[in-house]
Amino acid sequence: MPPPLVSGVSPNEGPPGTLITIRGENLGVDVRDVISLQICGVEMVLTADWISNKKIFARSGQGVGKGDIIISTKSGGTGTSNVTFNGTQLTQILPTQKSAVFVDETHTFLTAWDKHRVVTDEIAADNLLGLSDEDSEKKFPLTKLLEYFPRCSGNVTASNFSPYWYLLENNAGTSFADLKAGLEFLKSRRSSSSKEPLSFVKTNVSTFMECQDALVTMHNKLTWDENQKIMSLDKLNMLLQAADKDADSLFHDIIRRKEKADATRNTLGILNRFKFLFYLPPSIRSNIAKGDYDLVINDYTRAKLLFRDTEVAVFKEIISAGVVCSFMEKLKKRYRSFESHYMKRNPAWECITTQYKWLVSCLFNCLTEHTNREHDEYRYSKGQRARTKSSISITLNSSKDFREQLLGPGVPHAQSQAVKIKTPQRVLFVEELSDLLTEHFPAFYRLGHAYFEGQLLRKERDDSHRAKIEQKQNLNAFKHMIGLVLKTYCNLVRNAFLPESLADLPEETRRAYEGWTLTKAELPSAWLPQCVRTVRQCAEALRNVIPPESEFNNLPQELVFDLRTDTMRTILKQAIDDVSKLNTKETWVLDTNDSSGSTTQLPGMFENCINESVSHLNDVVIRVKAGEHDIFNDRTTQEQATALCIDLVKAYIQTLEKCAFDEPAQDDSMNSDPLLDGSTKMLDGVPPLRRRLIITLSNCHYSLEKIMPRLVETLDKHGYHETNKVMQFAEESFDELDAKLFDQYVELKVEPIVGQLEQSMYTGQFDWSTAKEPMSVRDYIKECISHIVEAHAEVYSILSTDFLPRIISHIVDVVAEEINRLIFSITKFNKNGALQARIDLLAFKLAVERCLTAKYRKCLDEAIARVPKSNQHKDEQKIDRIINQFQQQFKFHLLAFSQLDILSDE
């Protein structure tokens, strides 16, 4: 058996008593085989727990430091170790100490393997003499013993041990010889036990030494503590003093800073209290500069009251020096004299008058400035670009904003060619004028108000009769002034935008407001809402100042009202203008719309045009602000609005009509053969007349059905009155246009068919009286049907299906009438001719019967009746055969009519 080999240890480190798993090879064949197990040189075989020849559990011993684990077995001898165990010292692992391994504390304080104490056995005291106790039945009574040997005891270890008691108690029945032998035993035992303590001490010397050591240590510690106590008290004292010092020095800074802060705070408080005083000179100066002498005097008086009785030396000094005093007194005197001087002349009133004059002149200056600029600009642009309407690009904020809006879709025509869009001078003028008024008028008005309330003067005015009269006169004059200012403003604005409303004024007055180079018509209407907005804002600002019941309110209100009405008119007119020009924008591109056939963009453009205008108007004109009138409450305006709306529709209808009927000049070549190119779609040019007619018809229908209701709804929503009138008018005029277009179209279609009919009936020298036997339906009928189907296709491709029956039946009617006429004009049939005519008529009837109106069906029947009838059965059969043949040939043509029938049935 090879020697044991230890190859694994778990854990590899630990304090004494650690349970270790030792693994390896040949670790013994059984428990008894292991005769030695040394861990770090300490024999620990007693703790070994043999599991297998590969694994043994053991506890580590006192060995410290790294060491091998050597196992010896009877079978294999002394082994070797591949691994080491690191024994650590027990005392090293304290609860707060870090340990490389898990410390099982149950072992830490339990067993220390080499410290087993042998507990000395208690000497068996009850058999001192070594005598057997067989005959101990003869017990000596305990009471007697107590009687004989009071205060004694039989206990060998007790101090009051009495040998007699002991003998009597234990050996009462023992023979003397036995006792003697016992004595001998005792003696020998004593002699042997006298040696025992020595050997006991010898074996346990380490314990004694330890005790000794412990005692010495204890002693030393006690002595040391004793000394230490005195020393530590001194030391403590010193420490405390040092701490005290340190604390002092630590907080010294803070305390000093706090003191400083307190002082600063006090100073600030004082400064704050007397701030008024320190500011006195500058405030006096600034008040003087502003002319507020009242305030100066107030301040001074206050200062004087405050510091007259002061105890503070520095104030006393100043006051006694009279620096302030003398200056102030002087000032006061001057102010008084100043006041009294002007009192006679009533400075306040003068001020008002001046203000008034200034304001009016401001307004006029504004006019002059802007008219001049416009003039310059006009002349400049005339020189540069004769076409461009001009204005200086002065940027006022609001007009800038608006310009940005304008750069969107609604660019006015007049300026659409200009690269840069400029705000018209007139608009700038209104803005500036309104700004001026908004800014200065309230001040003026309040000034006047304050004057009449008596707030302007400190002292009560004298109530003399004269003063009252003067006051009253002034009041009237002031009212007049206000009126004039407002009137000036209104007239200026009116002249700029509503010159016709000033027609009542005398010539020379009017001239004052004039000066515009351009006429009003040249102002793009798109700017109007902006102006209206400005003026409205101004009016609103004025209304905030002037009490509502005042008569002055009316002027701006009227102005605003007139402006709004005018703007509405202008914009609607502009819209009418635009609408009537729409035909030039027609692209003829068809846009298929399921419900109402194909339309071009024209109706859409019309709708946009109106919606744009309406929304333009809505913001500034129609919507009513507080304190303003609804412009539609005015009967005249209402009528005007309605009339304009009707005009709009009228313009639209005219446009449609123009589109349909006006022959464009440039496309002669394309229209040279309208029948040929009629079916092709023309993207680049204008389609031929009959196509235009149908398209317009469709547009017209679509406009009436879809757009008008929408527009009327929009108008209603925005508060227009009498929209039903507009609607009614629209319906009428659309119907009218519809009828016109329809007639024109049908005429256009029917004419060639009817014209050709007679010609083709007699083509090839055909004569009804010499006709040959009919073989099929004759060509003229076929041609005629083809043409009708062609018309059908054309209409069907564009118009909604509702139109088909109407148009086709009309055409068919006319054709039927013509055929009737032709048949009646035939004077003579031969037999074959009659047969042929009959076949033709029946075929035609078969084809178009469903589209015919009752009147023309009768007409056709008459024609059939006119043809002589053959009574031969053979002929009848022939007719049937040919008609059937025709039906086969013209299956698809006939399909068109049959579909029509279904549609009209529905």
Place this chain on the structure above:
Amino acid sequence: MVGSGGVGKSALTLQFMYDEFVEDYEPTKADSYRKKVVLDGTEEQIDILDTAGQEDYVAIRDNYFRSGEGFLCVFSITESESLQSTRDFREQILRVKNDEDIPFILIGNKCDLTEKRQVSQEQAQSLAAEWNVPYVETSAKNNENVDKVYFDLLREIRNRKTSNGRKETTTVKSSKKSSKKKCVIL
């Protein structure tokens, strides 16, 4: 052997050392093992230090790592956190050893527990690729790839020593396993 607690470091070690699989779990403190093996015809001695995975011992790991010549960093494929903590071990090892190329194998243990798998092979592979180390999946229970990882690491350590021309016979017990080549004394 490094890796967080319970991933099977001791199981791998005992499987390698004694071909036994221990079912019960008892946290390791720090165990040392040594074995002589024949690697590619040469006899080598391998010292394995099986370390404690538990957090309680984080502070003393530096000492272990310092003496290690190669590291088997073990995580359990059934526990994604254990993969995450391999980053910490790697970081600490690199810091202590100050050597990017230290022999190091990333081991995904418990690969027999496929139904409890939380860490995909790709995840571990990508981490290994990031560190430029091999990744091997093992099962201590089924003795899959156990010898392989030890031998691989041993080979790597030996190659490294040979290439460095260093002749050392230091007994290194440290985290993972370290191998000594006694033969080089000659």
